Amino acid sequence: MRLNLLTLSISLLLLFSCSSNDRVVSVPVTGVDITRKIAAVNKELTIADMELIARYFQKREWPTQNTGSGLVYYIYKSGNGAPAVKESKVQISFTISLLNGTVCYGADKPVEKEFVVGMGKEISGLEEAILLLREGDHAIIAIPPHLGHGLLGDEGEIPPRSTIIYDVTLEKVLQNK
Structure with missing residues (x-):
């Protein structure tokens, strides 16, 4: 989970960074692309949270x-x-x-x-x-x-x-x- 967030953060940083010779790297990224990636990460995190919660209750055998x-x-x-x-x-x-x-x-x-x-x-x-x-x-x-x-x-x-x-x-x- 954290690795996915880190990967997304690094990817975004690289997308918006300059190259070593100060040329701007042009990468076609839209707000929609970023929104989709954030939504995907949120979905993964929510699924992981729900799995942890399920294990918490299962361990205690609570319905x-x-x-x-x-x-x-x-x-x-x-x-x-x-x-x-x-x-x-x-x-x-x-x-x-x-x-x-x-x-x-x-x-x-x-x-x-x-x-x-x-x-x-x-x-x-x-x-x-x-x-x-x-x-x-x-x-x-x-x-x-x-x-x-x-x-x-x-x-x-x-x-x-x-x-x-x-x-x-x-x-x-x-x-x-």
Whole structure:
């Protein structure tokens, strides 16, 4: 994966570099060509991420459900409260770890948070996942980089291009619209 990104970067550098005698090398490259190459690399990375997530759940023998976006989840304890819906205010508690088990947030005590679902203030993978839960549900949610913190990470504890694992409880649906 990283080799493909490196190869693409070097290729682009060579395409836009000057030769040793300062002549400009003319190579017919269009924005469409670059967009296609980037899309191909993104597709490869997404496939690799999904394979890692599948292995993570298989190793633990947890049954999973997948969404069309790439989110993978397992509800290990079902609640019987109200479902979260778009624009509902929810209260959750969670820990976040990486696929290798490194705990990023909530190691000593789960993090508690309230937010309105669908307002775009949380990562898209978390907002999507909460909409799959009912009050009282406990779930393991794997959020691939494209639904999480992307190429940069969170500039804190979550490294760049990391799949993150939420162990989340939907504590309360405080307000249902």
